[in-house]
Amino acid sequence: MLLVSRTDTRGKITFVNKAFVDISGFAETELLGAPHNLVRHPDMPPAAFANLWETIKDGRPWEGLVKNRSKSGDHYWVKANVTPITEKGVVTEYISIRSKPSREAVAEAERIYAEIRAGRGQQYGLLDGQIVRGGFGVWLSNLVSSIGGRILATNGLLLLTVIALGGVSLTGSDSVGIFAGLMLFGLLVAGIGTLSVMGTVRRPLGLVETHLDAIARGDLMTNVPSSGVAEFARIRSQIRAVKAKLNYSTQERAERQRQAEEERITALQSMAETVEREASHAVEQVALRTGGMAQDADAMATSAERVSINAQNVAAAAEEALANAQTVAAATEELAASIREISAQIAHSSAVTRRAVENGQRTQGTIQSLSEAVGRIDEVVKLITDIASQTNLLALNATIEAARAGEAGKGFAVVAQEVKNLANQTARSTEEITRLIAEIQGVTSTAVGAVAEIGDTIGEIDQISSAIAAAMEEQAAATQEISRNVVETSNAAQEVSVRIAAVSSDADQTGSQASGVRAGSDEVASSIDELRRVLVRVVRTSTTDADRRRSPRYRVNESCGVVVHGRDQSGTLTDLSNGGAMLSGIGGLGVGDRGTLRLDRFGLSVAFEVRAIDKAAVHVRFAEADVAQGRFRDAFGQLTRGLQPVATAAA
Numbered sequence: 284m285l286l287v288s289r290t291d292t293r294g295k296i297t298f299v300n301k302a303f304v305d306i307s308g309f310a311e312t313e314l315l316g317a318p319h320n321l322v323r324h325p326d327m328p329p330a331a332f333a334n335l336w337e338t339i340k341d342g343r344p345w346e347g348l349v350k351n352r353s354k355s356g357d358h359y360w361v362k363a364n365v366t367p368i369t370e371k372g373v374v375t376e377y378i379s380i381r382s383k384p385s386r387e388a389v390a391e392a393e394r395i396y397a398e399i400r401a402g403r404g405q406q407y408g409l410l411d412g413q414i415v416r417g418g419f420g421v422w423l424s425n426l427v428s429s430i431g432g433r434i435l436a437t438n439g440l441l442l443l444t445v446i447a448l449g450g451v452s453l454t455g456s457d458s459v460g461i462f463a464g465l466m467l468f469g470l471l472v473a474g475i476g477t478l479s480v481m482g483t484v485r486r487p488l489g490l491v492e493t494h495l496d497a498i499a500r501g502d503l504m505t506n507v508p509s510s511g512v513a514e515f516a517r518i519r520s521q522i523r524a525v526k527a528k529l530n531y532s533t534q535e536r537a538e539r540q541r542q543a544e545e546e547r548i549t550a551l552q553s554m555a556e557t558v559e560r561e562a563s564h565a566v567e568q569v570a571l572r573t574g575g576m577a578q579d580a581d582a583m584a585t586s587a588e589r590v591s592i593n594a595q596n597v598a599a600a601a602e603e604a605l606a607n608a609q610t611v612a613a614a615t616e617e618l619a620a621s622i623r624e625i626s627a628q629i630a631h632s633s634a635v636t637r638r639a640v641e642n643g644q645r646t647q648g649t650i651q652s653l654s655e656a657v658g659r660i661d662e663v664v665k666l667i668t669d670i671a672s673q674t675n676l677l678a679l680n681a682t683i684e685a686a687r688a689g690e691a692g693k694g695f696a697v698v699a700q701e702v703k704n705l706a707n708q709t710a711r712s713t714e715e716i717t718r719l720i721a722e723i724q725g726v727t728s729t730a731v732g733a734v735a736e737i738g739d740t741i742g743e744i745d746q747i748s749s750a751i752a753a754a755m756e757e758q759a760a761a762t763q764e765i766s767r768n769v770v771e772t773s774n775a776a777q778e779v780s781v782r783i784a785a786v787s788s789d790a791d792q793t794g795s796q797a798s799g800v801r802a803g804s805d806e807v808a809s810s811i812d813e814l815r816r817v818l819v820r821v822v823r824t825s826t827t828d829a830d831r832r833r834s835p836r837y838r839v840n841e842s843c844g845v846v847v848h849g850r851d852q853s854g855t856l857t858d859l860s861n862g863g864a865m866l867s868g869i870g871g872l873g874v875g876d877r878g879t880l881r882l883d884r885f886g887l888s889v890a891f892e893v894r895a896i897d898k899a900a901v902h903v904r905f906a907e908a909d910v911a912q913g914r915f916r917d918a919f920g921q922l923t924r925g926l927q928p929v930a931t932a933a934a
Contacts, residue, residue, distance in 0.1 A: 286361060286381035287535065292374060294319045300538040303381075308354035319379075324352040328399040339367045339377055348384055348392040360389045556894070564874065660720055668717070671709040678703030834861040835928035845869050847878030856882070859922060863891065863904040872901055880905075885918035 286306060289298035299314050307314065307322055314321070323332070327350050338345040344366040352358055361381035367374045384392075682703070685696030841856040845866060858865035864880065872878075876893045880903065889910070891903035909915060 284383070286379075287538065288314075288319070288379045288381075289535075290319050290377050290379070292376065296321075297376070298535065298538075300535070301541060306353065306359055307351070308357075313354075322351045322353070324350040324358050326350050326358070326393075326396065326400070328396050330399060331396070335365060339365055340374065342367055342369060342374060348388060349381075350393070350396070360384055360392075362388070660716075665717075667709060668713040671707075671713060674705070675703055675707060675710065836860045837923040837926045838929055839922050839926070841882065841884070841922060844881035844883065845878055846881065847872055847876050856880075856922075857900060859919065861905075861910060861919065863894065863902065865900040865902055867900045869901050872896065882918055885914065885921070887912075887914050887918050889915060 284302050285300075286303040287298075287300040288296055288303055290296050296314050296317055296319055299311060304311050304314065309321070331347065331349070335345050335347075344364060346362070346364045349361055349363045350358055351361060360383075362384040364380045366378050366380075368376045368378060678700070681698070682696055682700065837859050839856055839859045841859075843854055843856045843866065845852045845854055850871070852869050852871075854866050854868035856864055857867050866880070872893050874893055874896060878891060878893075880889045880891050881887070882889075890906035890908075892906075893901060894904050895902040
């Protein structure tokens with residue numbers, strides 16, 4: 284795995300790949316535009332970065348071990364290659380390729396960097412990022428291992444040979460053996476020097492050939508070790524730069540492709556989720572409508588049942604009304620006959636009353652005549668009374684005269700006494716007659732008043748009889764109208780009975796149809812739910828890119844808590860994957876709602892979004908940041924330990 288980044292000439296990050304983001308712990312948005320020393324670890328000696336900037340500003344690539352800091356405060360070691368990119372001889376940006384170093388290299392670098400930080404690393408230096416030792420011995424060793432050093436050594440030996448030959452010549456010695464020996468030695472030195480130089484060149488050239496072949500094969504991960512020949516250091520550096528640039532181009536292209544692929548997959552998943560969401564929404568709406576249809580069908584069935592019951596009640600009432608109408612018709616007929624009889628009786632009573640009025644009037648006249656006759660008798664009685672008084676007075680006078688006459692008048696006195704007695708009797712009789720006449724007059728007056736009242740009463744009776752007769756005529760007419768209405772009511776009741784029977788039949792049929800509608804709505808709801816599942820399955824499995832359920836799914840049974848909109852509910856986690864879960868026993872949620880899943884046994888809380896809802900469960904997708912937590916991975920491992928995945932994830 285390679286960590287790739289690009290910075291501008293000021294050290295601001297302009298590009299990072301996903302591996303860099305994942306290892307550093309920073310978000311891509313936090314890295315882009317930030318200085319590259321954001322990931323610098325304080326354990327790195329300043330001399331290392333000074334050498335880095337000195338090297339890359341000079342246009343040379345830099346390669347060395349670097350200790351970086353992650354966002355969490357942790358660290359990681361990389362073998363970093365920083366290569367400047369030039370345009371028309373001007374550095375425009377820097378690319379960095381980081382790979383994982385060996386443990387031995389890390390241990391050595393950590394030791395040497397610690398000595399440098401402590402001020403004890405004077406014997407160490409950095410050359411284009413490589414840790415090198417200082418001192419004359421190292422310089423001499425480098426010189427001897429270089430082509431120039433070997434040529435210089437060969438030339439020095441040849442020069443010594445020439446000097447020796449010259450010395451022999453100057454001494455005048457003609458020893459051919461010495462001269463030949465020196466010549467042979469010179470040739471030997473030249474040959475050995477030539478072979479040494481060729482050997483020194485051949486190994487670095489072989490390494491260059493090896494790395495060029497690797498580059499030609501596309502193998503950009505092979506390390507480019509130092510050949511130990513100073514003249515090839517620049518070539519080695521350029522090969523590293525070429526490999527770094529090619530590696531960067533490859534990684535950048537791969538990262539761009541990955542980003543484009545992620546964007547494409549995201550777009551496909553977004554499209555799939557949109558289709559799924561809209562389909563789920565449409566299905567929910569259809570389910571809502573079918574639920575409404577079912578409720579309406581239930582209400583219609585209930586109404587039809589009530590209509591049927593009411594129709595039966597109305598039919599019974601109509602039959603009762605018909606019977607009552609027939610009874611009323613019979614009673615009305617009897618009433619009409621009674622009214623006719625009453626009318627006849629009233630007519631007869633009116634005639635009798637009129638005769639009674641006439642007789643009363645005649646009786647009143649007779650009693651009045653009697654009263655007048657009694658009045659005349661009273662006058663006669665008064666006359667008799669007056670006569671009796673005169674007679675009594677005459678008898679008194681006769682008695683007085685008889686007394687005067689003496690014996691001669693005794694007979695006359697007796698007669699006078701008898702006359703007086705008769706007069707007294709007459710007076711008493713007259714008084715009795717007067718009293719009787721007074722009583723007769725009182726009775727007569729009373730009789731006259733009574734007869735008058737009787738006459739008035741009979742007159743009123745006659746008027747009442749006339750009114751009753753008129754009312755009976757009206758009652759007879761009303762009775763005839765009632766009889767006609769009763770007949771019509773009877774006919775209407777029969778018609779109502781017939782129609783109510785039809786209504787009852789229609790109500791029964793409506794109830795049956797409502798039951799059919801209810802069953803049909805249930806079938807539609809079931810079919811729609813199945814359609815949603817099929818549609819979601821088709822959308823999710825149409826392509827692997829559109830399938831967001833690529834993590835293994837496990838059947839679990841774990842109590843959980845769910846907090847949505849501030850409301851806490853308890854439920855069961857029935858299905859779990861790295862991407863989401865299925866929750867049962869949770870209600871009141873809608874697609875798109877966000878909340879928190881709580882697993883108290885593990886002390887874990889995970890944010891989620893509701894993706895779908897069906898009759899069995901609520902499907903949720905976890906937040907990626909929460910899934911990346913170590914606590915989630917631990918809980919996931921414990922919950923799924925020993926279980927076999929059932930399918931791709933449900934969330």
